[in-house]
Each structure stands twice: as structure tokens, then as C-alpha cells.
Amino acid sequence: MEISVKGEYALRAVFELSRQGAPEPVKIARIAESQRIPQKFLEMILAQLKQGGYLGSRRGADGGYFLARPADQITVGDILRQIDGPFQPNKRPFENEPADSPFPEMWDRVERALSCVIDRTTFADLVERWKQKRSKRVLTWQI
Amino acid sequence: MEISVKGEYALRAVFELSRQGAPEPVKIARIAESQRIPQKFLEMILAQLKQGGYLGSRRGADGGYFLARPADQITVGDILRQIDGPFQPNKRPFENEPADSPFPEMWDRVERALSCVIDRTTFADLVERWKQKRSKRVLTWQI
DNA sequence: CGCAATCTCTAGTAGAATAGTAGAGAATCG
DNA sequence: CGATTCTCTACTATTCTACTAGAGATTGCG
Numbered sequence: 522m523e524i525s526v527k528g529e530y531a532l533r534a535v536f537e538l539s540r541q542g543a544p545e546p547v548k549i550a551r552i553a554e555s556q557r558i559p560q561k562f563l564e565m566i567l568a569q570l571k572q573g574g575y576l577g578s579r580r581g582a583d584g585g586y587f588l589a590r591p592a593d594q595i596t597v598g599d600i601l602r603q604i605d606g607p608f609q610p611n612k613r614p615f616e617n618e619p620a621d622s623p624f625p626e627m628w629d630r631v632e633r634a635l636s637c638v639i640d641r642t643t644f645a646d647l648v649e650r651w652k653q654k655r656s657k658r659v660l661t662w663q664i
Numbered sequence: 665m666e667i668s669v670k671g672e673y674a675l676r677a678v679f680e681l682s683r684q685g686a687p688e689p690v691k692i693a694r695i696a697e698s699q700r701i702p703q704k705f706l707e708m709i710l711a712q713l714k715q716g717g718y719l720g721s722r723r724g725a726d727g728g729y730f731l732a733r734p735a736d737q738i739t740v741g742d743i744l745r746q747i748d749g750p751f752q753p754n755k756r757p758f759e760n761e762p763a764d765s766p767f768p769e770m771w772d773r774v775e776r777a778l779s780c781v782i783d784r785t786t787f788a789d790l791v792e793r794w795k796q797k798r799s800k801r802v803l804t805w806q807i
Numbered sequence: 808c809g810c811a812a813t814c815t816c817t818a819g820t821a822g823a824a825t826a827g828t829a830g831a832g833a834a835t836c837g
Numbered sequence: 838c839g840a841t842t843c844t845c846t847a848c849t850a851t852t853c854t855a856c857t858a859g860a861g862a863t864t865g866c867g
Contacts, residue, residue: 562827580843581835621797623790624675634777647766654764705856723814724864
């Protein structure tokens with residue numbers, strides 16, 4: 522019942538790209554710096570996200586990574602599953618469990634409850650909430 | 665985003681004790697056999713659950729483990745947290761994250777969604793569902 | 808009491824996963 | 838060309854997971 526650091530990094534990286542909004546590529550080094558992620562580790566993560574079809578990239582002087590589709594079409598669940606693998610606690614260790622075990626049903630409930638959050642939260646949502654929070658902070662700061 | 669095998673074993677063990685209903689202690693060996701859990705591993709798990717106040721035990725000839733409180737007052741969440749530790753993906757790696765990060769709020773939502781299932785499901789519920797399932801099976805079997 | 812059954816406590820361990828690091832290679836742009 | 842940046846392969850220290858081994862402490866019974 523843990524989210525890996527790698528998964529968390531991946532979310533932050535995609536959030537960073539979503540926040541820019543611009544279609545220009547962002548360099549790994551900049552993402553790493555602004556989100557405080559070890560750069561070499563981030564390289565692996567971004568490659569994995571590209572391979573999943575969520576990011577695109579360009580090499581060379583003005584290269585970098587960018588979203589492969591709009592931020593409102595990428596969910597938190599997409600990214601977590603791409604990085605940490607599927608979340609299915611149910612069909613794991615017990616091959617020969619009795620057919621009337623009450624646990625698979627419960628795991629289904631858990632999965633659905635979780636899905637309601639992570640598969641419905643897009644990065645556009647996250648950016649919007651972030652903007653709202655920031656504007657509040659600026660307001661109170663001004664008073 | 666995984667449940668450990670140890671956690672799953674713990675759930676099955678407590679379910680086994682709840683199913684009996686009887687206040688007589690059940691031997692480790694029997695729980696291990698009927699739920700197909702390595703006995704020595706189960707010993708550690710049961711000790712941990714006792715230490716958490718969920719189980720009681722008695723040594724000697726007719727010894728064994730038993731529920732320390734009624735099955736409708738032990739939840740799946742209780743057991744999972746006792747074995748696998750608390751589920752809080754939020755306050756983990758980023759000490760110096762910006763105050764306007766949108767992630768802590770999202771992790772709160774996740775935690776609440778999860779809690780709605782695991783902290784509301786008691787072992788009495790599980791036993792009841794199991795009985796229902798079993799009676800259905802018997803019925804169709806009889807037709 | 809003596810003894811068998813059972814829980815309890817300490818220690819160890821093989822293998823996998825996590826969270827990285829290092830460094831050379833390939834593409835892109837001016 | 839050559840500087841910049843992504844890309845690919847390989848390596849590694851540390852921790853975690855899922856166990857196992859064996860001696861010790863309690864309890865109930867005859």
C-alpha cells in the first residue's frame with residue numbers, strides 16, 4: 522500500500538510539463554531542477570513515459586520532452602500504472618483459494634474506489650487546482 | 665500500490681478465526697493448513713496481531729489464538745495497518761515541496777476513498793458475505 | 808511432578824526490488 | 838562540424854520481502 526518514489530517523480534514531471542502548457546520541449550535538466558529529482562533517474566522515468574505514449578521528445582540543441590496529448594487527456598492513474606505497474610491486489614498470491622472466498626470481491630471494491638480518484642484526475646485538473654491555490658496565496662499575501 | 669503477501673495472510677488468518685465464531689482457541693497449525701500459509705511465517709504474523717490487541721492467545725495443550733474482540737469490531741483496515749504500516753503516500757519523499765503543490769490534496773482523496781472500503785468492512789461483514797456465497801453454491805449444486 | 812503440546816522469541820537468509828549512478832552513443836540544429 | 842541534448846546499456850548499494858531454524862517459556866493432563 523505504498524506509492525514508489527519513482528511514481529511520485531513521474532507525476533511531478535508530467536505535472537511540470539502540463540503546467541508549462543507551451544508546446545516547446547522542456548529539457549530534462551530543467552524538470553529535474555525545478556522538481557528536485559535526480560537527473561539521471563529522471564531520464565529513465567521520462568523514457569518510460571515516452572514509451573507508454575504519454576510524452577514525446579526531441580534531441581539536440583533545443584530538445585526536451587513534451588506532452589504527447591493534451592493535459593486533460595492524461596490521468597494520474599495512467600502515469601502510475603505505466604511506472605509502477607497495474608494495481609490489482611486481488612489476483613495475486615492465492616492460486617488455489619476456495620471459490621467462496623470473500624476477498625476478491627473486497628479487492629474489487631478497493632480498486633474501484635481508488636479508480637474513482639486516480640482515473641478521474643487529469644493533469645489539467647491538477648494544474649487548475651494549483652493555479653487556484655496560488656492565486657489565493659497571492660491574495661492573502663497582498664492583504 | 666501493492667498489498668504484501670504478509671498482509672493478505674493476516675487477513676485470511678483473522679477471517680479464519682472470525683469464521684469459527686467459537687471462543688475456543690484455534691491452533692496455529694490449523695490456521696496455517698486451512699488457509700495454506702507457511703506455519704512459521706504465520707507465527708510471526710499472529711504475534712504481531714496479538715501485540716496490536718486484535719488477537720489473544722493461550723499456550724499449552726489446548727492452546728491457540730482467538731479474537732480479542734467481536735468480529736464486527738475489527739476492520740480490514742485495522743489489520744492491514746497493523747501489518748503493513750499506515751497508508752500515507754503523501755507526506756513521504758518531498759520535505760521541501762512548494763506549499764501550492766496539488767498532490768497532497770489528491771493523496772488525501774485517495775486515502776479517504778480507500779478508507780471508505782477498508783475501514784468500513786468488518787470481519788463480521790466478510791463472514792456474512794462468505795456464508796451467502798456458500799449458500800448460493802449449495803443451492804445451485806442441489807438443483 | 809513430568810511430559811507433551813503449543814505458543815514465543817531471537818536470529819539468520821536467499822532473492823527481489825528500490826533508488827539510484829556512470830558513461831558512451833545517437834540525433835538535432837545552427 | 839560541433840555543441841547540445843536525449844538514449845541506451847550496465848552496474849550497484851541498500852532495503853525489503855518472504856521465509857526458515859531452533860531454542861525457550863507456558864499450560865494442561867495424568
